[in-house]
Amino acid sequence: MLIKGYDNGPLVAGESLLARPGFWSNYLMAMCGDGAGVDHPIPDWFGDDGADTDALSEVLFDPERWPVFRLPTAHGPGAVVVYRNLPGDYGIDYLLTHPGGSHAQRIASWEGDLVGTGLTWLELVRIADYPAADGAEDPAARLLLVLPLLDDLDVPEAAPARLSAALAEAGAPQDSALNTAERLLTHLMRRPWHDPTWASPLSAN
Template structure:
């Protein structure tokens, strides 16, 4: 994909740092949502935590990489592409037995690729490759790849699953449903749906 290995660093240890999830998810979704703008406290963070970790995540000399491998089938690698003047978060689809990867999302606050439907995000999150390096926790896995959601409607159970996963990483129980709803509204409203669209996982 043209990355300079000199800058790539394993990022999994950052998931447990205060401020990570607000940095990763605050900008999730499309524009035009009528809901209130999110704040770090929605994720159990505070502004100081978020600011401090932002400096780590956006360091132009260290590009955090988060691996989400699966036991069977395609997985995802999330790369914080901290190139000066061309910052973005790239989402790369990996396939077992292949060295090449497919960029399915990335850019500055929106998907440049096709994204994935909710059910496929859940499948990837719930089938970690136990013997591979990368993120094993299913809640963290779903939240890492959540910005890939590209579907105008999600199952009714999605808000419950997302709420549970947000609580698992420290979101306050009294506001977690609102946070989950906000994220899903922004993602589904920002989805560029084409009735003929096929998921990258189906070969489309």
């Protein structure tokens, strides 16, 4: 697989992994922690068990095959999520893609926490709701994939319910999905890297 502007490693399409047990706990569980060790997040919150989570982590973090999740949109910029499995420099890179653009633009990376420039809730929803051909097509999965980019201190009141529905569609238990959604939003909205003078990378489009 080739991504213009990103040639760091052996990229492979990862969209088929989205339906595998253990994917969402691998991808989102670290974002549910409150930093105090209280009610520590577990794979069950995402409908997974520990064995599935461990097994899939070996696939996701394989240095010989870097999973890529493409989120093109029918209107405007899309996104790409890349597992950067470089020994000694592991992380998840988040790229923006522009219709007709010559290359992808890396805007942020996850390395224990997110470093870079994020997007507003409404921008994440736009990417989730307008899938184009190729890549991930399910709006729920698309929203969860771009969720780590959230950099918005004032999300709409409907955000927890929307996120809860996406989690439930992805396999999270119905009775705890809202609580998991609220924990995710709480963690993401209080990250210290948020800059009040920040401008979205989509603001010029």
